[in-house]
Amino acid sequence: MGVTLDISHAPASPRPPARPNLSGLTRSELAAAMVAADVVRPEKARMRASQLWRWIHHYGVTDFAAMTDVAKETRAALAEAFSLDRPEIVERQVSTDGTRKWLIRTAPGIEIETVYIPDVGRAGALCVSSQVGCTLNCTFCHTGTQALVRNLTAAEIVAQVQVARDDLGEWPSPKADRRLSNIVFMGMGEPLYNLDHVAGAIDIIADNEGIAISRRRITVSTSGVVPELKPLGERTQAMLAISLHATNDELREQLVPLNKKYPLAELMGGIRAFPGLSNAKRVTFEYVMLKGVNDSPAEAKALVQLLKGIPAKINLIPFNPWPGSPYECSDWGTIETFAAILNRGGYASPIRTPRGRDILAACGQLKSESAKVRASVRRKAAAT
Numbered sequence: 001m002g003v004t005l006d007i008s009h010a011p012a013s014p015r016p017p018a019r020p021n022l023s024g025l026t027r028s029e030l031a032a033a034m035v036a037a038d039v040v041r042p043e044k045a046r047m048r049a050s051q052l053w054r055w056i057h058h059y060g061v062t063d064f065a066a067m068t069d070v071a072k073e074t075r076a077a078l079a080e081a082f083s084l085d086r087p088e089i090v091e092r093q094v095s096t097d098g099t100r101k102w103l104i105r106t107a108p109g110i111e112i113e114t115v116y117i118p119d120v121g122r123a124g125a126l127c128v129s130s131q132v133g134c135t136l137n138c139t140f141c142h143t144g145t146q147a148l149v150r151n152l153t154a155a156e157i158v159a160q161v162q163v164a165r166d167d168l169g170e171w172p173s174p175k176a177d178r179r180l181s182n183i184v185f186m187g188m189g190e191p192l193y194n195l196d197h198v199a200g201a202i203d204i205i206a207d208n209e210g211i212a213i214s215r216r217r218i219t220v221s222t223s224g225v226v227p228e229l230k231p232l233g234e235r236t237q238a239m240l241a242i243s244l245h246a247t248n249d250e251l252r253e254q255l256v257p258l259n260k261k262y263p264l265a266e267l268m269g270g271i272r273a274f275p276g277l278s279n280a281k282r283v284t285f286e287y288v289m290l291k292g293v294n295d296s297p298a299e300a301k302a303l304v305q306l307l308k309g310i311p312a313k314i315n316l317i318p319f320n321p322w323p324g325s326p327y328e329c330s331d332w333g334t335i336e337t338f339a340a341i342l343n344r345g346g347y348a349s350p351i352r353t354p355r356g357r358d359i360l361a362a363c364g365q366l367k368s369e370s371a372k373v374r375a376s377v378r379r380k381a382a383a384t
């Protein structure tokens with residue numbers, strides 16, 4: 001007689017706990033993690049961390065077995081205790097102009113968009129996200145319509161660079177002829193509301209024995225969180241970009257509601273005091289061109305006045321529409337007239353060619369489907 005075993009009510013076997021991922025840790029975190037897991041003796045930790053660092057951040061390896069100068073038993077112990085896995089790539093899109101966009105899932109419900117734009121900066125720029133969603137609701141920005149889900153960790157920011165490097169085939173870190181030469185924090189979110197993790201990620205990305213993208217080629221863009229400007233400069237030595245978009249408080253309050261908290265006079269004061277500001281280290285002002293809203297010749301002249309004495313360049317960004325957006329992009333002739341006034345006023349003012357519009361990868365078009373869910377629901381989803 002056959003016996004049927006009813007296992008439908010058997011308790012689910014507990015999932016083994018996820019192995020901690022080492023690929024986004026700082027050197028000292030790496031050392032501490034290996035010691036805590038008893039894989040490495042404390043006196044050897046620094047040396048081992050340096051070895052692993054080269055493999056992870058210079059060679060981009062995702063398998064401990066590839067670390068040929070680490071003893072076999074240690075490699076096995078590392079593989080048992082830790083992982084170097086990349087996050088899941090949910091979607092990869094390539095625009096007709098070569099722009100690439102990845103939707104990366106780093107955890108249940110945490111989906112991030114990252115965009116690579118060829119021929120920007122020295123060779124190509126990666127636009128990274130610092131948050132999922134944004135708290136700031138700028139009225140022209142698609143991300144602003146997505147409520148903040150959470151800040152990204154430093155590891156999640158670094159992972160965006162690693163994913164792009166994988167896709168571009170840029171391991172080991174090339175010394176010359178890189179395709180990914182610049183990083184801009186212009187993706188989803190307000191980086192200065194997540195400065196600890198942004199600064200931690202920059203430390204990793206800029207490290208000379210790893211990804212080695214110089215701090216001079218890393219730009220952090222902010223909508224104007226004035227109290228964080230000085231800490232940003234001191235902690236990261238990165239380049240600063242300010243999303244300005246208007247020359248008077250009344251209009252800026254409508255476009256960038258944060259202006260109510262930090263009005264223009266305060267913002268300009270904070271920028272003038274930015275550490276290291278000089279002709280060699282100019283601030284970039286971003287100005288989105290909105291038809292009939294902020295694009296008149298009078299506003300171009302007011303912009304020249306406002307920036308007087310600040311080493312600056314101005315990026316004019318043709319407005320990128322998104323589903324349901326309430327604005328239109330200024331006409332090309334209007335943008336050119338605006339740029340000519342800025343040029344006469346002494347400011348370089350390149351018009352940013354829209355890139356990746358067809359795949360909603362251009363400035364301000366990023367938005368993932370991630371929504372804030374209660375932590376308990378997230379935990380439950382993670383456990384199934």
Ligand code: SAH
Pocket residue numbers: 140141142185186187188189190191221222223242243286287288317318319320321322363364365
């Ligand atoms: N939160 C930061 C960085 C992300 S936004 C900030 O606001 O600076 C990156 C840039 O894209 C900003 O200059 C922003 O003003 C601009 N931007 C947002 N929406 C846009 C749109 N629809 N078209 C063009 N530029 C846009």
Ligand code: SF4
Pocket residue numbers: 134135136137138141142143144145187188189190223243
């Ligand atoms: Fe947030 Fe920047 Fe978009 Fe404003 S422009 S909503 S600060 S991401």
